[in-house]
Amino acid sequence: MKADKKLSINIGNLSIPYTLTESKQAKRIRFTIDLNGLMVVKPHSARMIDVERALEAKSSWIYKHYLEFQIRKAGEHKREWKSGEKVPYKGREYEIRIIKHEGKRITISFNGTGFEIFINKEIEADESKFLVENVLKLWYKKVARVYLKDRLDYFCKITGMTYNVIRIKEQKTRWGSCSKKGNLNFNWKLIMSPEWVIDYIIVHEVCHLRYLNHSGEFWDMVALYMPGYKKARKWLKENGPMLKL
Numbered sequence: 001m002k003a004d005k006k007l008s009i010n011i012g013n014l015s016i017p018y019t020l021t022e023s024k025q026a027k028r029i030r031f032t033i034d035l036n037g038l039m040v041v042k043p044h045s046a047r048m049i050d051v052e053r054a055l056e057a058k059s060s061w062i063y064k065h066y067l068e069f070q071i072r073k074a075g076e077h078k079r080e081w082k083s084g085e086k087v088p089y090k091g092r093e094y095e096i097r098i099i100k101h102e103g104k105r106i107t108i109s110f111n112g113t114g115f116e117i118f119i120n121k122e123i124e125a126d127e128s129k130f131l132v133e134n135v136l137k138l139w140y141k142k143v144a145r146v147y148l149k150d151r152l153d154y155f156c157k158i159t160g161m162t163y164n165v166i167r168i169k170e171q172k173t174r175w176g177s178c179s180k181k182g183n184l185n186f187n188w189k190l191i192m193s194p195e196w197v198i199d200y201i202i203v204h205e206v207c208h209l210r211y212l213n214h215s216g217e218f219w220d221m222v223a224l225y226m227p228g229y230k231k232a233r234k235w236l237k238e239n240g241p242m243l244k245l
Helices: 048-057 057-075 125-159 188-192 193-210 218-225 228-240
Strands: 005-011 014-023 031-033 037-043 086-089 092-101 107-110 114-120 166-169 176-178 184-187
Touching: 005 057, 014 057, 014 125, 014 193, 031 092, 037 048, 037 057, 048 057, 048 166, 057 125, 086 188, 092 125, 107 125, 114 125, 125 166, 125 184, 125 188, 125 218, 166 193, 184 188, 184 193, 188 193, 193 218
Parallel strands: 014 037, 092 114, 166 184
Antiparallel strands: 005 014, 031 037, 086 092, 107 114, 176 184
């Protein structure tokens, strides 16, 4: 059995993560959904295109059951996802406003003073909570990808460093990482922190492109381009656990 792969599929307004496992014993592509999420098991002979087609054919079933389990998990969530609640963005908190309308799609917009989320008025409360959280998370990831890449390109330009690939991920314990191949990973939740804190993490990883360690030379380079990096590290240590939805 090969190592599991973490992938995702978009169904309707949801981005649904799933774990793909290859098994020699499997005779066909199988799906299971529980509180841990969606699991896909494929035979050794099945190609990714076969998996994608099977996911598409099963999309209605996946959507229904995945949503049911997520709603059950939402019972443990502190947020109610109602108008007036606040979420962090670039170091400030902004109110969300839930607007019920006739449209089938759920949409989100940020006007500089808060978030407006439009959702069909027929959707029940539990499903609405999950959909609001999901569309907000997708918005954060989209904005984070654009903003982080822009700042990364800026710091690479002034330092003379180059990277291979940038990836935006959801990580529990890391804000960023750099591989030997020059691939950079950043946690999308960084977009919730102040811009100067985001810059520190980007500078940190850019410096790893030259020094893949935490030597004195590495920290000297960080200090050169981010003199206040210790303040940023302190901010993340104190506030990092609160950067979540």
